[in-house]
Amino acid sequence: xxxxxxxxxxxxxxxxxxxxxxxxxxxxxxxxxxxxxxxxxxxxxxxxxxxxxxxxxxxxxxxxxxxxxxxxxxxxxxxxxxxxxxxxxxxxxxxxxxxxxxxxxxxxxxxxxxxxxxxxxxxxxxxxxxxxxxxxxxxxxxxxxxxxxxxxxxxxxxxxxxxxxxxxxxxxxxxxxxxxxxxxxxxxxxxxxxxxxxxxxxxxxxxxxxxxxxxxxxxxxxxxxxxxxxxxxxxxxxxxxxxxxxxxxxxxxx
Amino acid sequence: xxxxxxxxxxxxxxxxxxxxxxxxxxxxxxxxxxxxxxxxxxxxxxxxxxxxxxxxxxxxxxxxxxxxxxxxxxxxxxxxxxxxxxxxxxxxxxxxxxxxxxxxxxxxxxxxxxxxxxxxxxxxxxxxxxxxxxxxxxxxxxxxxxxxxxxxxxxxxxxxxxxxxxxxxxxxxxxxxxxxxxxxxxxxxxxxxxxxxxxxxxxxxxxxxxxxxxxxx
Amino acid sequence: xxxxxxxxxxxxxxxxxxxxxxxxxxxxxxxxxxxxxxxxxxxxxxxxxxxxxxxxxxxxxxxxxxxxxxxxxxxxxxxxxxxxxxxxxxxxxxxxxxxxxxxxxxxxxxxxxxxxxxxxxxxxxxxxxxxxxxxxxxxxxxxxxxxxxxxxxxxxxxxxxxxxxxxxxxxxxxxxxxxxxxxxxxxxxxxxxxxxxxxxxxxxxxxxxxxx
Numbered sequence: 001x002x003x004x005x006x007x008x009x010x011x012x013x014x015x016x017x018x019x020x021x022x023x024x025x026x027x028x029x030x031x032x033x034x035x036x037x038x039x040x041x042x043x044x045x046x047x048x049x050x051x052x053x054x055x056x057x058x059x060x061x062x063x064x065x066x067x068x069x070x071x072x073x074x075x076x077x078x079x080x081x082x083x084x085x086x087x088x089x090x091x092x093x094x095x096x097x098x099x100x101x102x103x104x105x106x107x108x109x110x111x112x113x114x115x116x117x118x119x120x121x122x123x124x125x126x127x128x129x130x131x132x133x134x135x136x137x138x139x140x141x142x143x144x145x146x147x148x149x150x151x152x153x154x155x156x157x158x159x160x161x162x163x164x165x166x167x168x169x170x171x172x173x174x175x176x177x178x179x180x181x182x183x184x185x186x187x188x189x190x191x192x193x194x195x196x197x198x199x200x201x202x203x204x205x206x207x208x209x210x211x212x213x214x215x216x217x218x219x220x221x222x223x224x225x226x227x228x229x230x231x232x233x234x235x236x237x238x239x240x241x242x243x244x245x246x247x248x249x250x251x252x253x254x
Numbered sequence: 255x256x257x258x259x260x261x262x263x264x265x266x267x268x269x270x271x272x273x274x275x276x277x278x279x280x281x282x283x284x285x286x287x288x289x290x291x292x293x294x295x296x297x298x299x300x301x302x303x304x305x306x307x308x309x310x311x312x313x314x315x316x317x318x319x320x321x322x323x324x325x326x327x328x329x330x331x332x333x334x335x336x337x338x339x340x341x342x343x344x345x346x347x348x349x350x351x352x353x354x355x356x357x358x359x360x361x362x363x364x365x366x367x368x369x370x371x372x373x374x375x376x377x378x379x380x381x382x383x384x385x386x387x388x389x390x391x392x393x394x395x396x397x398x399x400x401x402x403x404x405x406x407x408x409x410x411x412x413x414x415x416x417x418x419x420x421x422x423x424x425x426x427x428x429x430x431x432x433x434x435x436x437x438x439x440x441x442x443x444x445x446x447x448x449x450x451x452x453x454x455x456x457x458x459x460x461x462x463x464x465x466x467x468x469x470x471x
Numbered sequence: 472x473x474x475x476x477x478x479x480x481x482x483x484x485x486x487x488x489x490x491x492x493x494x495x496x497x498x499x500x501x502x503x504x505x506x507x508x509x510x511x512x513x514x515x516x517x518x519x520x521x522x523x524x525x526x527x528x529x530x531x532x533x534x535x536x537x538x539x540x541x542x543x544x545x546x547x548x549x550x551x552x553x554x555x556x557x558x559x560x561x562x563x564x565x566x567x568x569x570x571x572x573x574x575x576x577x578x579x580x581x582x583x584x585x586x587x588x589x590x591x592x593x594x595x596x597x598x599x600x601x602x603x604x605x606x607x608x609x610x611x612x613x614x615x616x617x618x619x620x621x622x623x624x625x626x627x628x629x630x631x632x633x634x635x636x637x638x639x640x641x642x643x644x645x646x647x648x649x650x651x652x653x654x655x656x657x658x659x660x661x662x663x664x665x666x667x668x669x670x671x672x673x674x675x676x677x678x679x680x681x682x683x
Contacts, residue, residue: 093464148422155418159409162493168468169405173419176401176461180423183450187426190446191433246494253495260578264567271566332560335531339551341581470531 022098022239029232036229043222050215067125069215073223074118075139078146081111081227085153086178089171099235101167102242104174105157106234110227112150119143138192142185149177163242257342258350265354276362279316283363286312287370298375305374306435309384310391310428312370313363317395320359322413324351324403325466334407335470344463352393352400352459360392380435387434390447394427397454404462408469426450477656478626480507481543481553483528488537489683490523496535497523499683505658507626508674510649513662515680521662522558524680525629528660529556543626552581554627559635561616565605569596569615572604573622582623590621594644609636617648628652628659634667649673 051069085107091100122140123133134140153170160166269275290308291301328334337347364385371381401423402416409415427450433443482504489499497520505511513521526532528539530551544553563572573587591600594614599607604615613636620628628649634642646669649659653673661667669675 145422145425152415152419152422155415156405159406159411159415164493165408165469165471168471169408169465172461172465172468173401173405176458177423179457180426183426184422187429187446190439190443191429249494257579257581260575264564264571264575267571268564268566330560331564332558332562333564335529335558335560336556336562336576337579338531339529339554339556340579341549341552343549470526471533 022102025099026236026239029236032232033229036225036232040222040225040229043218043225047215047218047222050218055211055215062128064125064128067121068212069219071118071121071125072216073220074114074121075143076220077223077227078111078115078118078143080224081107081114082146082150082178082181084231085111085174089174089178092167092171093175096168101164101171102235102238103231104167104170105163106231106238108150108154108157110230110234112147112154114223114227115143115147115150119147136192138185138189141192142181142188145184145188146181149181153177255342257340258346261347261350262354262357265351266357269354269358275320276358279320279359280362280366282319283312283316283366284369284373286315287373291373302375302377302380305371305376306380306384306432308374309367309370309376309388309435310431313360313388313392314395314424314428316363317359317392317399318417320355321399321403321416322406324355324400325407326403329407334466338467338470344466345459348400348404348459348462348466349455352396352455355400356393356396360388360396364388364392383435383440387431387444387447390434390444390451391427391431393451394447394454395424397451397458398423398427400462401458401465404465404469407466478507478624478652479543479553480656481541481626481658482506483627483658483660484538484540484542485528486538486540488524488527488539489535490520490527490532491535492520492523496683498680501537501678501680503678505660506674507656507658508653509658510653510667510669510673510675511658511660512667512675512677513660513680514664514677516682519680519682521680522631525556525558525631525660525662529554529629531556541627553625554629555580555620555623555625556629556631557616557620557633558631561612562619563604563607563612563615566603568601568603569607569618570600572615573618576619577622580623580625584622586622586624587618590618593621593648594618595640610638610641613637614641614644617645620648620652626657628657628661630659630661630663632663633661634663634665 047069051066055066057063057065085104088100088104088107091097092104119140122143126135126140127133153173156170156173157163157166160169287308290304294300294304325334328337338344340347367385367388368381371384376384398420399416402420405419406413406416427447430443430447430450434440434447437443484504486502488501490497497518501524503511513524515521523532527534541550541553544550562576564575567575569591570587573590574584576582577584577587588597588600591597594617596611596614596618599611604612607615617633633645633649637645642665646667649661649667650669650673652659653669667675
């Protein structure tokens, strides 16, 4: 960022915009990395131990039920990350905040990865339970559409040379997607009830005993913190990359 | 209102002068109907069963074809920038362009749908419902398409990105569109389809105008 | 064109204006005022941001810092419906005739179709009114674009290289159009590399942009 920017932002800055300034962000987020990484490792250790050794096998599904402990957190993150992107899109469009586009750009590939993992673990789980890798089940279908939306957004990011312009335009698409996702879910559910008699086993049982709930919550927290860690790292990389290109251009102009 | 009408008339006039556009789209639409039986076999019972889906996929793909040119010509000759100084707001002008685009791309397809219906051995009721569902659903396709075109107008190689972006967004249109032709809830699907088109046509001019403004900046 | 009736008065006031293109700061801390009857000529080397400044005045580009004020606009006016921008691109459709092109812009800008025939005559295209604009030369296309300024009465003209592609007679036309516009109390900002001499009493000022 330029000096003019710093100068004009300084007097009216409240604590939030000071923290959210790219330079400040680089400075304070450095101290987040190690604690987050430690927390992620510990939570994964605990969660996996509970999930593998200290939770019951399902009387119908057997040990394959343990796939749930990776499947559900990924499915949850595929939605959470889109939420993060939608909030960032508002930040870009309403306040034109430079950190908002960085955050949206960093989140998109992460969201796509978590969504792909949710589909992958879902189909691994589906094979022994439903007898097929893929079922046009309502949830799987809308998750697939979600993945396509993520991939479209990533493609749009990459199509622009000017990343500032890309940020604003992607923000518009992200918001439209956010409005449209409930409609997609609704339509897929409607479609599914028409075509699929209820032969599909629903994923979650009526009520979960604590022995399943504990590892599930631990794993969800672990995955969420993993996302937070990766997001911070990706944002730092993106800020540094932008600085590098900006320095290169300035050097070329001299 | 004069500006709105002027833009619609200009787009229609340009399309008829340059000519062939609508005809090519119809040709493409009908050709899908010709090609599909080669792929899945000429069994008319099977074709009739698959026909609603084929009609919608054909309409969908044909609409994607014409999308890239929606704002491109006006952007390249500088007209799009001057639209900002028109006597009515940009969302209204986008709506005018959507209306012209619908008249030029969707209406010919709907009129040509009987040809497809005959080739795919659809029943009379199915065909009437197909016309109805195309009539109700294509405005939503134009709405999403407009958004895709607006978002990619500043990209020189935007022709491929727009379909990839809007395809997942159009899933509900396809679901309700096909659902309105066959299946159990045709009346319900028609209502959903109409609602979807209304909402899309109300919101997409706003978002498209926003995207066009941001692309300029 | 009717020279007698005056245009609604507008004043442009720019304060501490700076603009950016991509990552590059073009100019910084620009102050100027344009009052009714005044022409501001923007001068400066290529790439200094003359076109960007015009785009900012036209409301197409958001300035990096500073303000642009238009006095005389009322609350219910749509920002921008009192100005004409003439850029590098002609915004002329090749498959429409000269008259159809101007009719369209007259409708779009809320102007008057009755002004189209006099406008075509004024820019010297009367005989070609029924010809598709695709057959025009670069200079004739430029003249047609100038005609657009006349089909809707608007007090602010923003012109980017108005004399580009025009012959000597065409340059005289631009000067005459500007002179008539200023006499009606209009204002104009023009980016140009050529000198535009308008005989007094026209009020012409020059602003030379310097890179930041």
